[in-house]
Each structure stands twice: as structure tokens, then as C-alpha cells.
Amino acid sequence: xxxxxxxxYIPGNNPHLVENAGLYGADCVILDLExxxxxxQKFDARILVKYSLRNVDFGRSEKWVRINSLDTPFWEKDLRxxxxxxxxxxxxxxxxxxxxNRLDAVMREIEKEKGIEERKVVPIIETxxxxxxxREIAKHPRVxxxxxxxxxxxxxxxxxxxxxxxxxxxxxxxxxxAKSQGKMALDTVYSNIRDEEGLFEYARRARYMxxxxxxxxxxxxxxxxxxxxxxDEDEIEDARKIVEAAERAMREGKGVIALNGRMIxxxxxxxxxKILAFAEVE
Amino acid sequence: MVEAxxxxxxxxxxxxxxxxxxxxxxxxxxxxxxxxxxxxxxxxTAGLEAKITVEDLGALDWVIRARLEAAxxxxxxxxx
Numbered sequence: 001x002x003x004x005x006x007x008x009y010i011p012g013n014n015p016h017l018v019e020n021a022g023l024y025g026a027d028c029v030i031l032d033l034e035x036x037x038x039x040x041q042k043f044d045a046r047i048l049v050k051y052s053l054r055n056v057d058f059g060r061s062e063k064w065v066r067i068n069s070l071d072t073p074f075w076e077k078d079l080r081x082x083x084x085x086x087x088x089x090x091x092x093x094x095x096x097x098x099x100x101n102r103l104d105a106v107m108r109e110i111e112k113e114k115g116i117e118e119r120k121v122v123p124i125i126e127t128x129x130x131x132x133x134x135r136e137i138a139k140h141p142r143v144x145x146x147x148x149x150x151x152x153x154x155x156x157x158x159x160x161x162x163x164x165x166x167x168x169x170x171x172x173x174x175x176x177x178a179k180s181q182g183k184m185a186l187d188t189v190y191s192n193i194r195d196e197e198g199l200f201e202y203a204r205r206a207r208y209m210x211x212x213x214x215x216x217x218x219x220x221x222x223x224x225x226x227x228x229x230x231x232d233e234d235e236i237e238d239a240r241k242i243v244e245a246a247e248r249a250m251r252e253g254k255g256v257i258a259l260n261g262r263m264i265x266x267x268x269x270x271x272x273x274k275i276l277a278f279a280e281v282e
Numbered sequence: 283m284v285e286a287x288x289x290x291x292x293x294x295x296x297x298x299x300x301x302x303x304x305x306x307x308x309x310x311x312x313x314x315x316x317x318x319x320x321x322x323x324x325x326x327t328a329g330l331e332a333k334i335t336v337e338d339l340g341a342l343d344w345v346i347r348a349r350l351e352a353a354x355x356x357x358x359x360x361x362x
Contacts, residue, residue, distance in 0.1 A: 013288070015290075015292045015341060015345040016290065016292030019292065019342065019345075039362070040362070041288075042362050043352060043355075043356065043361070043362045044287060044348075044349070044352045047348050048345070048348045050348070051344045051345070051351075052348075055343075055344035056344070074362070
């Protein structure tokens with residue numbers, strides 16, 4: 001099972017940070033062409049990101065690029081430059097299935113031209129319209145996870161983000177929309193990079209909310225999040241028993257998995273596998 | 283005149299100006315890396331009739347190539 005507990009944001013136009021991005025063991029590295037790259041540097045950044053994807057060892061991290069949003073003149077150029085070399089395209093401000101189709105058409109064209117496999121997409125839901133259409137967006141076959149951001153959304157509501165109670169509801173909506181389509185749900189970043197305890201609590205809460213990971217802004221946050229996502233020993237033990245029972249049933253050719261006289265349904269088995277993956281148990 | 287790159291650590295700033303072909307390499311580590319940088323600049327910009335100035339801040343080869351490509355493409359008229 002692919003883990004996406006941590007995705008480390010790296011400004012795309014900073015060679016020093018890009019060079020070292022794979023050293024920290026994040027599950028995913030996001031080379032950013034959007035917010036961290038000022039206007040006037042977009043051109044240089046997308047070429048630098050292309051070269052880094054071809055030359056830098058990102059270790060075991062999945063290679064993501066956050067392109068610019070579909071309402072800018074940059075996103076198509078971003079894709080044409082880097083798509084060939086990425087695992088996942090992270091796209092801000094996706095609002096509808098039509099947005100996904102627009103993106104898909106350009107990606108398809110490039111993939112055909114370059115003779116490459118279909119690339120994955122993680123859309124970022126950042127607006128009320130996006131949230132309303134989140135299930136439709138998650139349904140798109142390219143989408144492997146939904147991510148979200150609260151800045152635009154709270155601005156639309158006219159409330160300060162830090163005090164916005166509605167964000168708990170938004171989180172739940174994101175999880176439900178993603179999971180109902182069998183996709184991952186990814187929580188946003190914890191921006192106070194000095195507050196380790198706060199981050200641990202935040203990531204723990206994200207896990208119990210149903211998220212599969214959170215964004216990280218600093219390498220020091222990675223280990224803390226991985227620890228927060230590690231299941232408790234009793235969770236691991238239960239999960240191990242369930243998976244063993246499933247393997248036993250398979251060996252014995254039984255269609256039904258049973259453990260201590262209790263039937264194990266598919267979602268329970270899937271949860272057990274996920275817990276073991278989070279525990280990093282083979 | 284076009285520019286690419288920044289003056290940050292690990293980066294390279296490339297400036298291309300109209301004029302006869304000339305390559306200027308500025309680097310604090312010129313004695314060690316000057317020749318290697320010059321070779322890369324020669325190779326990537328081969329045939330370009332212009333003045334090419336590079337200011338190196340400890341850039342790795344892939345960074346040098348990325349910044350040169352960006353500057354070259356801007357010089358040929360590509361925009362953001």
C-alpha cells in the first residue's frame with residue numbers, strides 16, 4: 001500500500017532546497033511551482049524543476065509537482081515541461097468535474113505525445129464550489145487523493161481562517177468525499193514549524209478524522225507526523241490477526257474470513273491492512 | 283538582455299546579451315570549478331552569437347544546465 005502520510009513542500013525555484021528534498025524520508029516531495037514561486041520566476045522554476053526531476057535522487061519519496069491553477073496562464077506550460085518526469089500532479093483550486101476534464105485533456109495530449117503512462121492527480125479543494133463538487137472530483141480515474149486548503153474558502157465566507165469553526169466540517173466533507181470514491185484524503189499543513197507537540201496532536205487528530213496524511217513545510221515535521229500516524233500496539237496486534245486470518249482463509253480456499261467465530265468483512269480487512277501499512281509492518 | 287537564476291546559495295545567475303560570442307565565468311570557486319563550468323556553458327550555448335555571463339554560487343551541473351536553458355529560451359523569445 002502506498003503511504004502518503006507526509007508530503008514535503010519545496011519551493012520550485014530554490015536549487016539548494018530541491019537538491020536535498022529526498023534526504024528526509026517524506027512519503028512524497030512536492031516541488032512547488034505555485035505560491036512559493038513569485039511572478040517573474042515561473043519560467044525559470046519550471047525548467048529547474050524539470051532538471052531536478054531528471055537528476056536529483058528523491059529517495060523513496062513519491063515525486064509530485066504542484067502546478068499553477070487552471071485560472072492562470074501557467075498551468076499548461078507547467079505540465080508540458082514537467083509531466084513526463086512526475087508521479088503525481090498536484091493541482092490547486094479544482095472546483096468541478098469540468099475542471100478535471102479540462103486538465104485530463106491536456107495531460108492526455110502530452111502523455112500521448114511523449115509516449116508515457118497516465119499520471120496521477122491530487123486536486124486541492126479550496127473553494128465552496130470545489131467542496132460542493134468534491135465527490136464528483138474524487139470520482140475522476142486520475143485522482144488518487146483529495147487535498148484541501150482553507151484560505152480562499154474562509155475568505156469567501158468573510159471569516160478569519162484561524163477562527164473558522166467551519167473548517168472542521170470541511171475536513172469531514174473532504175474525508176467523506178474522497179473515501180466514498182475509494183481515494184485517499186490528505187489534510188493541510190500545520191504551519192507553526194516550531195510547535196512539535198501541537199503538530200503531533202494535529203496529525204493524530206487528522207488520522208482519527210480519517211485522513212491518510214498531512215502536508216509538511218519543514219523536514220523536522222516529518223518524523224513527528226509519521227509517529228502520530230503510527231497505530232497503537234493493540235491496533236497493530238488486532239490488525240495482524242485479521243490479516244493472518246485472511247491469509248489462512250485464502251490458503252484453505254474458504255470464501256469467508258473468520259476470526260474467533262466472528263466474520264471479517266472486506267472493509268475491516270482493508271482497515272487492518274492499512275493499519276499495518278501505517279505501522280510499517282511487512 | 284535576458285537573465286535566469288538567482289543569487290542564492292547553490293544557484294547560478296545567467297545573463298545573455300546581444301553582441302559577439304564571449305563567455306564570462308564569475309565564481310568564488312573559479313580556481314577549482316571554473317574550467318568545468320566554462321565547458322558546460324560552451325556545450326549548452328554552442329553556436330550562440332552573444333555575450334554569456336554566468337555568476338556561480340556553488341551550483342551543481344544540473345542547476346547550471348537548467349539556468350542556461352532558461353536563459354537561452356528567453357533569449358530566443360519565450361516568455362513566462
